[in-house]
Amino acid sequence: MSRHKRKGSTTEISSKMSQIEDRLETGLGEIRNQLGTAIATGTAQKNPDLLKQLTDKLNELENCIKSSLEEVKKEMHDFLDMQKKRFNENGVAFFGIQEGDTSVLPETMAKFITSKFNFEVTVADINYCYRMGASSTTSTSSRADRSKRPRPVAVFFVNRWLRDRVFYAKSVLKGSAVMLCELLSDSALQLYKQAKLILGAKNVWTRRGDFNTDLLNFASSNSKYIIDIFESFGMKQLIKQPTRITANTATLIDYILTSNEDIVSDAGTIHVVGVYKITRHDAHWETYKDLRNQVTAAVKREKRAYFKNKLSSCQNSKATWSVMRELGGEGGAPNGAPLRLSFRTDGRQAPWDAALVGGTTLYVAMPEKVPPEGSREAFVALLDAAEEKLRCKHVIVVFSKDRPDRAVVVRTFMFLGFTVLSPNSPLVPSQLAKGNICMLYNIE
Numbered sequence: 140m141s142r143h144k145r146k147g148s149t150t151e152i153s154s155k156m157s158q159i160e161d162r163l164e165t166g167l168g169e170i171r172n173q174l175g176t177a178i179a180t181g182t183a184q185k186n187p188d189l190l191k192q193l194t195d196k197l198n199e200l201e202n203c204i205k206s207s208l209e210e211v212k213k214e215m216h217d218f219l220d221m222q223k224k225r226f227n228e229n230g231v232a233f234f235g236i237q238e239g240d241t242s243v244l245p246e247t248m249a250k251f252i253t254s255k256f257n258f259e260v261t262v263a264d265i266n267y268c269y270r271m272g273a274s275s276t277t278s279t280s281s282r283a284d285r286s287k288r289p290r291p292v293a294v295f296f297v298n299r300w301l302r303d304r305v306f307y308a309k310s311v312l313k314g315s316a317v318m319l320c321e322l323l324s325d326s327a328l329q330l331y332k333q334a335k336l337i338l339g340a341k342n343v344w345t346r347r348g349d350f351n352t353d354l355l356n357f358a359s360s361n362s363k364y365i366i367d368i369f370e371s372f373g374m375k376q377l378i379k380q381p382t383r384i385t386a387n388t389a390t391l392i393d394y395i396l397t398s399n400e401d402i403v404s405d406a407g408t409i410h411v412v413g414v415y416k417i418t419r420h421d422a423h424w425e426t427y428k429d430l431r432n433q434v435t436a437a438v439k440r441e442k443r444a445y446f447k448n449k450l451s452s453c454q455n456s457k458a459t460w461s462v463m464r465e466l467g468g469e470g471g472a473p474n475g476a477p478l479r480l481s482f483r484t485d486g487r488q489a490p491w492d493a494a495l496v497g498g499t500t501l502y503v504a505m506p507e508k509v510p511p512e513g514s515r516e517a518f519v520a521l522l523d524a525a526e527e528k529l530r531c532k533h534v535i536v537v538f539s540k541d542r543p544d545r546a547v548v549v550r551t552f553m554f555l556g557f558t559v560l561s562p563n564s565p566l567v568p569s570q571l572a573k574g575n576i577c578m579l580y581n582i583e
Contacts, residue, residue, distance in 0.1 A: 152214055159207045166200040220324045225556050227322035229302045230295040232271065235317040238289045244268050248294050255317075256308050264301055266553075267546045268294040293322060297549075298559045330368065337364045353390040355381060373398050377406035404441065491521075500566065501531045505538040505548070519555070526582050534580040535560070537571055545576070552578045 170193055176182070177189055239247060245262045252260040270290040296302040309319040323331060338352070338361050354362045354376065369376055374396040381389035395406050479494050493503045503521070525531040536557065538548060549559065557578040560567050567577045 152211060152218065155207070155211050155214075159204060159211070162207070163200070163204055166196075166203075170197055170200075217326075220326045222554065222556065224324040224327065226554055227324065228558070229266070229297070229299050229553070230293055230322045231302060231306050232320045232322055233292045233294060233317060234320065235315075236289060236292045238270075241270060244270070244292065248292060251317075252305060255311055255315075256305060257311070258304070260301070260305070264297055266295045266297055266549045266559075268292055291320075295550075295553075298561060300561070330372065333368055333371075334365060337368065351392045353392055354394070355389070355391045369394075369396060375400055377403060378408065380408045382408055495529060495531070498530070499532040501525050501529060501534045502571075503534065503536045505536055507539070507542070522555075522580065522582070532582055533566060534582065535566060536578050536580075537575050540574055540576050549576065549578070552580075556580055 173189075174193055177186075182189060233248070233251075236248070236251065245265050245268055248268050249260050249262050249265060269292070271293050272290045296305070306319065306321070312319055334352075352361055352365045353359075354365065356362050366376060375398075377395045377397060377400070378391060378393065381391050382393035383390050395403075397403055479492070491503055491506060493501055495501050522534060525534050536552060538545075542548060557580045560577040560579050562572040562577075564577070564579075566579060571577060
């Protein structure tokens with residue numbers, strides 16, 4: 140689905156706000172015109188019910204606007220929660236790290252991870268880190284409490300691979316005073332806390348923000364409790380079959396949750412016996428490819444049916460063209476050559492150079508003197524243009540590793556949904572791999 144059509148996207152929310160503004164302006168304009176006409180013609184004195192009619196119409200308009208604003212408010216909250224989840228993907232939280240000089244916190248955490256996890260982590264592997272919560276100068280807790288409970292440390296690594304390597308090796312901390320946890324979005328944290336209260340802290344844990352409670356374990360009351368929690372949030376769990384099958388167990392620990400079951404045509408599981416890496420038998424690889432192709436074909440069929448239905452339900456040419464733009468197309472320079480572009484975010488700033496490669500991937504070089512604060516607004520506009528005008532699938536921003544504000548730049552683009560690419564990624568050309576950081580945004 141296109142990014143600008145995804146529920147809760149910035150473009151959709153802005154569009155809804157514009158619709159609310161138009162509705163308010165149109166409604167108030169009608170009331171003003173009727174009231175002005177009534178006053179000018181003297182109808183107001185002759186027809187006392189007119190003022191009541193106008194008052195009722197004004198109240199109706201007010202209720203309609205309030206309802207629409209509440210809907211937009213909820214979508215904005217969900218959108219920000221989703222962005223926070225994406226922002227936290229490369230981060231973990233360490234509990235129990237003693238307080239110290241925060242100016243050398245990255246060095247402290249790099250040394251701690253290297254010594255405890257038995258593999259080297261340097262300051263260059265950490266984008267940034269900080270203490271979570273109020274500092275000792277602003278905290279209202281007693282000095283004794285602060286000495287017992289040091290503030291947790293949030294550590295964000297340069298890529299998800301390193302983050303996962305640290306997180307999944309957290310068993311090395313068992314028996315120590317330090318604990319390692321995921322960074323959850325607000326909604327996931329609320330759900331996690333509620334689940335712990337009902338099921339007990341030892342019976343609930345998360346993995347990439349997902350809950351790992353077996354919903355097929357009917358002998359335990361835990362599965363019923365977790366379903367009750369989902370339903371309390373207005374969500375329904377759609378998967379009924381095991382999602383993790385081993386030689387001895389079959390558990391349902393991966394869920395698909397929805398608040399609107401009508402938008403889901405089908406939900407289920409396909410299991411692949413992951414033995415090719417052991418046996419190296421071509422038959423196992425062919426089984427995987429067949430299943431993959433079945434899923435790909437099913438997605439394409441659903442997409443065709445979706446757009447066919449959208450086009451058939453269009454009431455006017457404007458709506459039809461809107462759907463056609465959503466369908467999109469790929470473009471680029473003739474003969475596959477990169478299409479070179481240049482754009483400005485501000486007349487006073489240096490231009491941003493870009494190249495559209497293969498009609499699907501846009502590489503953008505960030506000028507050296509552009510402040511990161513100005514990058515957010517610029518890239519929101521750029522991402523809209525990349526999808527709606529250029530029909531891109533990937534946007535990759537490139538900047539020097541030696542930038543003095545590298546950590547701030549990385550943090551800014553991670554907030555927008557970018558992730559750091561490995562220099563060995565097929566999306567990183569060899570001429571860009573050396574001396575640069577490349578960050579990827581996938582347009583869904």
